[in-house]
Amino acid sequence: xRLRAAVHYTAGCLCQDVAEDKGVQFSKxxxxxxxxxxxxxxxxxxxxxxxxxRHAKRSTVTPExxxxxARRSNSLLKYITQxxxxxxxxxxxxxxxKKKKSSAAKGRRTSEEQEAAVTESxxxxxx
Amino acid sequence: RGRPGSLQHKSALFSCATGPQQIxxxxxxxxxxEEFEIWDRLYRLKEGDGVKEPILPQIHFETIxxxxxxxxxxxxxxxxxxxxxxxxxxNRPFPTSAVDHSDRCHHFISVMEMIEAMREEQGDCSxxxxxxxxxxxxxxxxxxxxxxxxxxxxx
Numbered sequence: 341x342r343l344r345a346a347v348h349y350t351a352g353c354l355c356q357d358v359a360e361d362k363g364v365q366f367s368k369x370x371x372x373x374x375x376x377x378x379x380x381x382x383x384x385x386x387x388x389x390x391x392x393x394r395h396a397k398r399s400t401v402t403p404e405x406x407x408x409x410a411r412r413s414n415s416l417l418k419y420i421t422q423x424x425x426x427x428x429x430x431x432x433x434x435x436x437x438k439k440k441k442s443s444a445a446k447g448r449r450t451s452e453e454q455e456a457a458v459t460e461s462x463x464x465x466x467x
Numbered sequence: 468r469g470r471p472g473s474l475q476h477k478s479a480l481f482s483c484a485t486g487p488q489q490i491x492x493x494x495x496x497x498x499x500x501e502e503f504e505i506w507d508r509l510y511r512l513k514e515g516d517g518v519k520e521p522i523l524p525q526i527h528f529e530t531i532x533x534x535x536x537x538x539x540x541x542x543x544x545x546x547x548x549x550x551x552x553x554x555x556x557x558n559r560p561f562p563t564s565a566v567d568h569s570d571r572c573h574h575f576i577s578v579m580e581m582i583e584a585m586r587e588e589q590g591d592c593s594x595x596x597x598x599x600x601x602x603x604x605x606x607x608x609x610x611x612x613x614x615x616x617x618x619x620x621x622x
Contacts, residue, residue: 346602384571
């Protein structure tokens with residue numbers, strides 16, 4: 341429930357951005373539904389990512405696995421690939437700095453990328 | 468009638484590629500002349516049939532750049548299959564034959580159920596009220612607060 345609450349809050353923030361952008365309002369029920377879809381979509385993603393990594397005989401999920409989630413849509417794949425390259429190059433720059441935190445950051449980054457992807461596919465579903 | 472002509476043309480094409488015998492036709496990727504005749508007579512949608520050609524909706528993203536968006540000129544003349552027209556049926560699992568519902572499908576059904584349950588709600592949202600006590604500030608990006616939504620913050 342704690343995780344759900346965090347997803348719900350974040351979904352609310354993102355919906356607010358979209359609402360301001362488009363000049364519309366989201367009902368609380370809409371945000372709740374988007375949050376629940378996101379939460380459940382993370383389960384789909386997590387399961388797929390684990391299988392993708394295992395398929396490549398890895399136990400660590402890498403950006404390549406995340407790209408594989410987006411394989412069905414060229415547009416989404418291009419977007420995720422660009423983001424991944426941006427991250428990779430900014431990682432190079434900050435490599436020294438990050439060395440200590442890298443393990444912690446890696447896990448978080450993956451889930452953030454996931455969330456971004458979820459939000460996008462949902463946005464298009466809602467429209 | 469241009470159809471028999473095109474059919475003959477195709478048969479000729481097939482037979483020169485695979486030989487006239489049915490066995491050969493079946494081994495090839497495409498329809499044999501006999502199969503083509505059956506398809507053409509029984510299944511193929513023709514202009515006189517009074518039904519529009521079924522097409523699937525194309526993927527379109529609102530928030531990212533869309534590639535390969537080929538605008539199909541005949542879209543008006545076709546029947547775009549709808550995935551949302553019968554949404555009120557979708558809060559329960561539909562019967563299956565040989566393939567079970569996936570987890571993903573069950574997630575979809577659950578969310579449709581949840582939406583159905585919230586449909587009559589006015590104002591306050593039960594989902595929000597249930598989750599509010601579990602929210603921890605350290606789990607979320609608090610710097611986003613400038614845009615905090617009245618929707619998920621009010622209580």
